[in-house]
Amino acid sequence: MTATQELTKNQSLVFNALARADGPLSAYTILDQLRNDGFRAPLQVYRALDKLLDYGMIHRLESINAFVACAHPHTHSHGHGMIAFAICEKCGQVSEFSDDVITGRVREWTNGNGFKQSKTTIEIRGVCANCSTA
Amino acid sequence: MTATQELTKNQSLVFNALARADGPLSAYTILDQLRNDGFRAPLQVYRALDKLLDYGMIHRLESINAFVACAHPHTHSHGHGMIAFAICEKCGQVSEFSDDVITGRVREWTNGNGFKQSKTTIEIRGVCANCSTA
DNA sequence: TTGACAAATGTAATAACATCACATATCGAA
DNA sequence: TTCGATATGTGATGTTATTACATTTGTCAA
Numbered sequence: 630m631t632a633t634q635e636l637t638k639n640q641s642l643v644f645n646a647l648a649r650a651d652g653p654l655s656a657y658t659i660l661d662q663l664r665n666d667g668f669r670a671p672l673q674v675y676r677a678l679d680k681l682l683d684y685g686m687i688h689r690l691e692s693i694n695a696f697v698a699c700a701h702p703h704t705h706s707h708g709h710g711m712i713a714f715a716i717c718e719k720c721g722q723v724s725e726f727s728d729d730v731i732t733g734r735v736r737e738w739t740n741g742n743g744f745k746q747s748k749t750t751i752e753i754r755g756v757c758a759n760c761s762t763a
Numbered sequence: 764m765t766a767t768q769e770l771t772k773n774q775s776l777v778f779n780a781l782a783r784a785d786g787p788l789s790a791y792t793i794l795d796q797l798r799n800d801g802f803r804a805p806l807q808v809y810r811a812l813d814k815l816l817d818y819g820m821i822h823r824l825e826s827i828n829a830f831v832a833c834a835h836p837h838t839h840s841h842g843h844g845m846i847a848f849a850i851c852e853k854c855g856q857v858s859e860f861s862d863d864v865i866t867g868r869v870r871e872w873t874n875g876n877g878f879k880q881s882k883t884t885i886e887i888r889g890v891c892a893n894c895s896t897a
Numbered sequence: 898t899t900g901a902c903a904a905a906t907g908t909a910a911t912a913a914c915a916t917c918a919c920a921t922a923t924c925g926a927a
Numbered sequence: 928t929t930c931g932a933t934a935t936g937t938g939a940t941g942t943t944a945t946t947a948c949a950t951t952t953g954t955c956a957a
Contacts, residue, residue, distance in 0.1 A: 637934065657913070670937060675915065680934095692825040692884050694914060694943095713869070715878050724876065730868050735847070735887060738860060743892030744849050750826050750886045753869060758877030771905065790943070804908060809944065814905095828914095828943060 636681075642666050643677035644698065647687055652721040653695035690714060690723065692752045700725040711735065711749040717757035724757070770815075776800050777811035778832065781821055786855040787829035824848060824857065826886045834859040845869065845883040851891035858891070 636644060646659050654662075656674045668674065678696055681687040687696050693716060700723075710732050715724040731751070739746045770778060780793050788796075790808045802808065812830055815821040821830050827850060834857075844866050849858040865885070873880045 639935075655914075667936095671915070672917090672937085673935075676934080691886070713872070715873065715876070715880075717878075718881070724878075726872060728868050728872065731865050734862050734865050734868075735885075738847070738862065739849065739887065739889070742849070742858065743895065744851075744858070744887070744889055745895050746849075746887050746889035747852070748888045750884060750888075751869075752825070752884045753873065753878070753880050754882045754884070755873070755878050755880035761877065761879050773906070801907095805944070806908080806946095807906075810905080 637677075639668075639673055640677045640680055642668070643674060644681055644686060647681075647696060647698040650698075653690055653693060653697045653716075653723055655695050659696070688712065688714070688725070690716060690752060691750050692716070692754060697723050697725075711751060713751035713753065715753040715755065715757070717760055718754055719756050719760035722757055722759075771811075773802075773807055774811045774814050776802070777808060778815055778820060781815075781830060781832040784832075787824050787827065787831045787850075787857055789829050793830070822846065822848070822859070824850060824886060825884050826850065826888060831857050831859075845885060847885035847887065849887040849889065849891070851894055852888055853890050853894035856891055856893075 642663050643659055646662050647654060656671060656678060659678075660668055660671055660674045663674070678687065678689075682689060685699065686702065687698050689696055697714075710727045710729065712725055712727045713731065715726070717723070735746070735749060738744075776797050777793055780796050781788060790805060790812060793812075794802055794805055794808045797808070812821065812823075816823060819833065820836065821832050823830055831848075844861045844863065846859055846861045847865065849860070851857070869880070869883060872878070
């Protein structure tokens with residue numbers, strides 16, 4: 630499962646809501662945007678989000694309880710390498726990047742400590758270039 | 764403000780609850796533990812937590828909405844260097860470490876992109892050595 | 898000492914985020 | 928076609944965090 634067309638109706642609706650947004654959305658914001666499409670309950674959103682996370686098409690930003698469409702689907706669709714997010718607290722814009730050195734250092738620590746990692750969160754909060762010059 | 768003795772009553776109660784716990788606690792768990800000490804409302808806990816975070820005496824684990832007493836107060840009480848957490852999903856134990864290389868790479872990215880970072884979260888979820896051998 | 902400001906506290910209500918439980922529907926393969 | 932897996936609909940509930948407002952306590956200078 631990688632192509633957009635293979636998503637179910639609810640998954641497509643949720644994914645498209647995130648894809649057309651210019652920043653992260655909360656589950657409840659998505660719900661509100663999809664009321665006209667027949668969405669009535671949070672669970673409809675959360676279920677779709679879970680699947681989209683599975684498929685690697687979106688990310689969850691733990692530090693702000695929100696979700697974004699993946700910015701570089703092709704780049705890391707094949708799994709390895711952790712992704713870091715820089716989240717602007719002024720405008721809400723999120724930049725996504727991955728860094729092999731960081732990935733390597735984390736892996737060194739986990740290997741050295743017998744820790745089996747399943748998911749790693751790296752989130753940088755601050756103010757983006759645009760917002761700090763303005 | 765660095766010494767435990769200078770904390771207010773509520774701050775001490777909350778800090779001690781975290782210090783004697785063997786893992787992270789949620790705000791509401793802390794509240795329940797402190798009912799006998801006169802705590803009645805979430806805000807009493809959250810206000811103390813905010814201060815303790817300010818003072819660098821505790822950390823917030825964003826990915827599990829919980830708080831832990833800082834494991835190495837002396838080490839990073841002087842501010843620089845970001846801290847990473849490895850959180851075991853079986854036993855709840857949290858290991859805290861900091862890595863200058865990771866700190867440096869993050870700073871390179873933020874400097875290169877004009878991003879003024881204020882707080883950085885690094886949380887590794889997985890299973891610790893103890894739990895994976897058991 | 899007092900009065901005035903800042904910091905801390907108490908309390909109720911509400912907002913924001915997430916899941917449970919249960920019923921129903923849809924689809925693909927045996 | 929019938930069975931199982933997946934997806935969906937819906938209400939209720941659970942969990943996490945904040946708002947708003949009143950009161951108390953501590954500090955410090957006049």
